[in-house]
Amino acid sequence: MIVAEAWKASYLYWVFPVLIVATVFAILGLFGVVFAIRLFAKYTCGQFRKPTRMDGKTVIVTGCTGGIGKETARELAKRGARVIMACRNLEAAEKVKAEIIEDTKNTKVIVKKLDLSSFASIREFAADINKTETKLDVLVHNAGYADTFKKRKTVDDIEMTMETNHYGPFLLTHLLIDLLKKSAPSRIVVVASSLYRIGAFNIDNPNPVDTLPGYLYYASKEANILFTRELARRLEGTGVTVNCLHPGLIESGIWSSVPPPLSWMLYPIIKCFFKNPQQGCQTTVMLAVDEKLEKVSGKYFSDCRESSLSNSVSNMTRAKKVWEISEKMVKLGEDDPRIEA
Ligand SMILES: *[C@@H]1O[C@H](CO)[C@@H](O)[C@H](O)[C@H]1NC(C)=O
Ligand SMILES: *[C@@H]1O[C@H](CO)[C@@H](O)[C@H](O)[C@H]1NC(C)=O
Secondary structure: OHHHHHHHHOOHHHHHHHHHHHHHHHHHHHHHHHHHHHHHHHHHOOOOOOOOOOOOOEEEEEOOOOHHHHHHHHHHHHOOOEEEEEEOOHHHHHHHHHHHHHHHOOOOEEEEEOOOOOHHHHHHHHHHHHHHOOOOOEEEEOOOOOOOOOOOEOOOOOEHHHHHHHHHHHHHHHHHHHHHHHOOOEEEEEEOOHHHHHOOOOOOOOOOOOOOOOHHHHHHHHHHHHHHHHHHHHOOOOOEEEEEEEOOOEOOHHHHHOOOOHHHHHHHHHHHHOEOHHHHOHHHHHHHHOHHHOOOOOOEEEOOEEEOOOOHHHOHHHHHHHHHHHHHHOOOOOOOOOOOO
């Protein structure tokens, strides 16, 4: 009894319950704040709301079996475009194609094999397109791969990330440039990332493998932007434009390469703060369809707005150097189209 009386008399008697209630409220409050931020982001992060149609236009979207590529293909199909899904995994692509046709009622959705980590596959794909398509209005370079601790080499003996994200699209652009020029006004859209600021294309070693995990992803994204800027310069006056973008941080398969325990910490952050793929495809779709952008070229966009670039990617000497290195890396031949200023 004496113990109980003393307990009641002590401040602990009321401090504990108050602490518990306060903790519960703090946790609920935190969830509330996260939820509010997420909702705010959902409705304010650039949405492309124009109903612009794409009937009669042919577009190629690379890497569209999931994530923002799939949503980009869906959006463009919804607007009436003939959508060529250029994918590595044909089985997955056929499933997505069926889903998009079902959803949009647009039957002009086509699957073609393209493996950007193989120059042979890129050449095969381009030859096929060149033969079967009379025009090409939009080429969307969307496919991406992110390196991990263990670097992988492609059949061309180049590190996987650099070839899939930069050298592959560089070669594909060359092989399709005549068709794009013939179809002018036409567009190229390059999905880059604001994470380009973390990495840099290594001019002294264009095929590095001894980097930290993820670094080559950032470097390839820097290369994407330098490529966009130099390509825009070389395409001046042709009616073919090229712009690049940051889609936002997206909930997508690309994070699956992050190893545990980092991935466990990343998971709740991804769930709470990253855009879903439908929100993530908005800037790509805008660059592909917005009539207002017909003459805009060499620019970088984020959240459906033009955005500024760092000094390193504004250096045109550097852009030109990366271009020349890339021509050698993809073994651009005598008979291949060159893109000259
Ligand atoms: C595409 O076809 C045209 C002829 O229709 C040809 O001149 C051109 O070299 C071909 N380009 C490629 C990359 O195959
Ligand atoms: C631009 O890039 C070139 C080539 O990499 C380099 O030599 C030069 O210092 C850079 N200029 C600036 C202003 O950073």
